[in-house]
Amino acid sequence: MKKNTLPLPLLGGITVDQFLKEYWHKKPLLIRQAVPGFQPLIPKAELFAMAARDDVESRLISFINQHWEMKAGPQEKLPLKEKKDWTLLVQGVNLHDDQADTLLRQFRFIPDSRLDDLMISFATDGGGVGPHFDSYDVFLLQAHGQRKWRIGAQKDLTLIEGMPLKILRNFKAEQEFILEPGDMLYLPPKYAHDGIAIGECMTYSIGFRAPSFQELGESFLHFMSDSIDLPGRYADPDLTASSRPAEISNDMLEQVGAEIAKIQFTDDDVLIFLGEHLTEPKPSVFFNGPEKPLTPKRFEQTARKNGIKLSRKSQMLYKGKHIFINGESFAVGKEDKICLNKLANDRQLDGSDLAAVSADAMEAFCLWYEDGWLEIR
Template sequence: MKKLPLLGGLTPQQFLQEYWHKKPLLIRQAIPGFKPLLAKEELVAMAARDDVESRLVTHFGSRWQLHKGPFAQLPPFHKKAWTTLIQGVNLHHDGANALMQQFRFIPDARLDDLMISYATDTGGVGPHFDSYDVFLLQAYGQRLWRIGPQKDLTLVEGLPVKILQNFKAEQEFLLEPGDMLYLPPHYAHDGIAVGECMTYSIGFRTPSFQELGEGFLQFMAESIELPGRYADPDLPVTSKPAEINNAMLSRVAETLRKIKFTDDDVAIFLGEYLSELKPTVFFDPPARSTSLSRFLQLADKRGVQLSRKTRMLYRGRHVFINGESFVAGGADRRPLVKLADRRQLAPEDVANASKDVRETLHAWHEDGWISLRKPG
């Protein structure tokens, strides 16, 4: 897919400086003449799969309901006021994946997925806010967006969906196919389908510090070493047998303070954490195994590319792929960094890579993490 304008004349740098994490931006005809990449029947088929995360939100008779997929059957298309949300479409469809790659002026460590929302007339998920930045691209039909910088984030109690209790819209926009709306985190919005419509949401990862902290402690638990065992050879007789005494508390605290971590520890944790895949993601290895020599023969002619599902990052000499990490220095690092940034390697890059890298590429190919580029 050729590079798209996307930002309505703004450069990525201007967008990041003026709007990112700060204020909304409506971009008329961000992608002129845009056509939906999947028909609604294809979305229904995806919603039936157990390796695809999907939800159904209905608002029949003024009653909100939420159901999680997979769905053997969805409501009929002629019935109003329902929405199906298909998460991670970029993992399963080349066109959706190519579209999401257009947003890589934002680092991969922040880019999450492309979700498709299909709604019948008046369908939506109610006024709400997201904790992450989002681009809302209208793919088909019309959707009316009502937005506002909501301060009161109180939710209606007792509902299966998170709906703002006191939503007040300050602006309204009717989006046509190709139009796109950017919203920063916690900016309240309510999207209502005007007739049948599809909206593509490009969302970003914003893990909470609590989540990161818990994950880091689990990560560090595998690497800390505290030799020895608690001992108290000078233990006095106690008149308070149930009390934890000061000496015990001090010794344990002193030992725990020996636990240290470095920037390298944080980098390795973050790379593994951010490249880790969701539990619903599975790879399809090649139907037939390819020997190392045959693979290299083909890769030297065609090059390789990352699978749609593969997440690959790097930091310094550390390379991360699908939750795993390893150190790559010198000549080994160059082709791997290029693969991560470009998500593909040209034939000459494969041919010039070291023996270790070439063997690693073969192993990833056998796991389904990379594939040979298509001829031509």
């Protein structure tokens, strides 16, 4: 039986195929006890300390005198926990904690090219970020305390002007739920929702990437600028005198237009761009290699014995002969492709998996190890 046709407790006992067909991008799904007995993976004090770091993206949201305020991190000082109506959002917690990374990876029934990060929201009583919508799919897993969710499939997505947050002007709830620890709510893109803490609570948000075509188009043109090859220089040996010196001539337009029309791109160009773009680390991501790295020979011996694993910060994808990791790409032969595809899918390799890799692949693994992209298991 195929894995995607088996009931998945995380989805409330429905199969992945059923979820994708009936709910993904289509309608909400409330899952009671998606993770039975779930407890917060990170204590409050540790989460607050994480928010104070400059390599962690965080936001402090407050609702004061009927007005929303937002402060970007690092969060050196937080409001008193006894004070109501404030929320701390800590983005990319999976990049900094193994347990958070393991939880995020449970959602890999959605491809890595779409899976983004795990955000933790800590809120005091009444805290929230206002009625809003996201442009991407999201799973909202309750970790601690209770949160009341009001949701609606409204078409009116008009926002209140002058706010630091995207707050819906005319929010109309159609359904209301109270989530307990272990409960989870899935929402498709642009589904209006408003979550309000009942007492102190923590919610884990598993979000997905949905880049705009404008963003992709601009990034692709920048990517292609390195490969454009248009030799020669504009010239007009047959230039004639003009009585309108400020007018751009048709000859110039035609000549330049003809040269620009020579710029073409292939499916391979799009693939390499997309692989590098999707694996490019976010600006706040920094890799740390080992303080005392093994020599290449010792690394190979140890890797073949113990195996290797990707750093939780590493993003790795593949397609055909192309491998993409952390914004870089390269083509591989058939033997190495099997091993590298397995590393991308499983995010780790046993020592036995490395038996047949080429010297080039082992050299790449050693460089990735030195850069902090992968680790010895």
